Amino acid sequence: MVREGYFALDKKKNEVEVEYKNEDEPKAKSQEDIDRGIELILEKKDELISFNEPLAFIFSHSALREGWDNPNVFTLCTLKNGSSEIAKKQEIGRGLRLPVDVTGNRCLDRNVNELTVIANDSYENFSRMLQEDFNKNMNKNEVTSDLLLVTLEKAGIPKIKITSELVDEFKKELIEKKVMDSNNVLLKNGEEEIKEIQFSNETLQEHSIQITENFVKYMVEKGTNRIEIANGDNEPIINKQRSFISEKEFKNLFEELGTNLSKKAIYKCKIDNEKYIKSSIEKINSYISNFDLKQVVELTEAKGNYDDTGKFNTEKYGNKEIEFSKIEVATKSDFEIANYIMYHTMLPRLAILKIISGLEKEKREALNIQDVLENVTEILLENLNEMKAEKVFEYEVIDGYVTDTEKIFEVDNKINEEDFENKRRLFQAKKGSRSLNDYYKLDSDGEKEFAEKLENDENVLLFTKLKKGGFVIDTPYGNYSPDWAIIYKNSSENSENNVGIYFIVETKADKEEKDLTSVEKSKIKCGKLHFEAISKEVKFNWVNNYDDFRRKFEIK
Structure with a gap:
């Protein structure tokens, strides 16, 4: 048995219904069933998420009313008039309870966790007021x-x-x-x-x-951490892959694209250790020279009161700072500091000790202050990433390790009415479009224009916006996800592939190369080296508009 209904069965497994003397007081027999259910839930709080207990979930019509802290007990339906605004939010909060797995972690799958609210209010007013209150709090x-x-x-x-x-x-x-x-x-x-x-x-x-x-x-x-409130009176907006992808020609192209994107590769770099140590010492000395070490205590006065809804509000009316010129802190040994930095950066202890010993005396003393030590650790990590990025020279494919293509091309199903309000941030494929999916959420006006140009180019065989975190490239600055995958009709007579060529594109709308940050330039460099290792059939570059795309990829 995987699930059970609470208050649904008596001791003989017959269906029962809870009967009440009045709105708040159940009859004696029903009270026995309630007591049995309470004991079941409270005593099996830990067992309910264990493999030894076949029962996984309990569904109830009112168990959550008392706020019992058992994550795998759910309310099926509660119909009542809401009283205060706080009570309404509490009831919605209980309804939004998320289940936990056997490790005790919350299951955050938005495709599974869904709450239906039947409100005695218009959809527009209900969703607006709830969202405004959520944003405020x-x-x-x-x-x-x-x-x-x-x-x-x-x-x-x-x-x-x-x-x-x-x-x-x-x-x-x-x-x-x-x-x-x-x-x-x-x-x-x-x-x-x-x-x-x-x-x-x-x-x-x-x-x-x-x-x-x-x-x-x-x-x-x-x-964007919004409450996604869809109007239940409307047909849900379903985003899906378009039907043409099942046609043999396009299916082969799509599968070949997936094969290329699924391959994993790691970057190789060679760092000059002495140069890194020397530059790190210079950066830390310079950083600590740029501020005075002082301790400030801020004192704030406020008055508070309860409003008509029972909410407690505070209002600040006094504020002053007290400054202490001397900071008393416990001395940290070089090994304590080295161990802390090593834990957060994975740098070798010997290199860290060389950096510490190379600091000026007063700069070394500043490392006793935890805030300074944390910032210095960030400087060392930032310097390491910069030197790695500068010295990346090639990528190596990891044999036998691939990313699931379903994850790479996962469809964004969270398209709702609000997304259509800003038409410059949503692409909707036209009939006959070679877009892989029906809808894409976009990051800028430039991306919308780029998508429209792709759709209207008769030489584009297939295109899709890559979902962040689906396809990733390993870089010194972490995982990097380019924006677009494009299959273009191959017009070159000298090419072995006479069907299509594969482009992976990063869009930087309306930016010139001088406007790119060093991190952006590094990721683009890594993207090029990654695909050089993966496949000769795939080309990668960044573009700022569609004309730039045609120029850089030499499309005639």
Whole structure:
């Protein structure tokens, strides 16, 4: 038995129905069944997810009402008038309970976990109010200091230039240019306003394109953790592979593409150890020279009260800082520091000890402070990745290890009504299109234009946008997923393959080569070397528009 209905059976396995004296008090016989069910659930909390217990799930009409902490007990259906706003959210939260596997990990498969809410409200109002409340409580529109910091880091600004003063200046300019308000909340048109921003700060000016791109990227990622609320009154939007792919000619091309993409390869690089140690010492000395070590304690006063819904709100009204010029910290030995760095970077201990011994005395003392040690560890890792990226010279195919093509070409089934509101971010294939899938979510206007040009090019035999994380290339900066896979009609008389040629394309819409960050350039270099090792039939490059695609891949 894999599942059981709670409150559904009596001791003789006969179906029963819970009867109530009134709305809240069950009759005596029904109370016995309830007590039996409570004992079953509470005593089998651990057994329920073990292999020794054949029962895996319990489905109930009301067991979750009391908030019992058993992840594999589910409510089938609850019909009632919601009372307060908090109660409504609690009930939805219980309905969204996610099951756990035998290891105790939550199962986060969105294709399985689905909650149906029958609301005595219009779909538009219900979904809007729930999403707004979710965003407010989860700070989805908040521009945090961490987000500003990672934006500057990913924009390619050298670590030694990223100081608290630069972050404060970045924040100040975003407020002045109406991208965010003084409460750190993104304004309605903030993501559009930053695209037109002209920074005053020299460092921000120098990296303005990358800063803009990364700020929008991270705010979109922060805000896309949305509650996906589909209108149950409408037919679901089903995204699927198009039928032409089953035709023999296209099926062969598709399978050949999958074979090439499924191969795994690792990069090879040769690093000059002494050069790495020397440059690391210079970077750490420079980094620690750029700030004063001080301890600041911030004291904030606030008042709080409960509103009409029972929610507790706070309001800050006083704030001051107390600064201590001297920081008292425990001394860390060289071996303690080396062990910490080694654990987080996999660098050899001897190399780390050489770096520590090469630091100036006061710089070495700063490593006793944990925050400084963590930042220095990041500098060492960043320097290592930079040197690896510079010295990657080839890729080697791993025999016998392949990626499942179903994962590579996995269809994005989460297409909903909201995606159609921004037509520049959704591609819908026309009749006769050689697009692999019916729909694709896109990252920019430039990608939408690129997809439309592919669709209208009669020489394109097949194209698809590659899902992030499906097909990946191993690089010093982690896994890298290009944007497009394209099969183009081969017009070359000298080629052995007279059917189609395979292109893997990274789109950097409207960017010139000088605008690419060092990380982007490194990933593109790795992409080229990867496919040189994988197959002579596959060509890889980056493009900024469709004309650039035809030029770089020498398409006539």
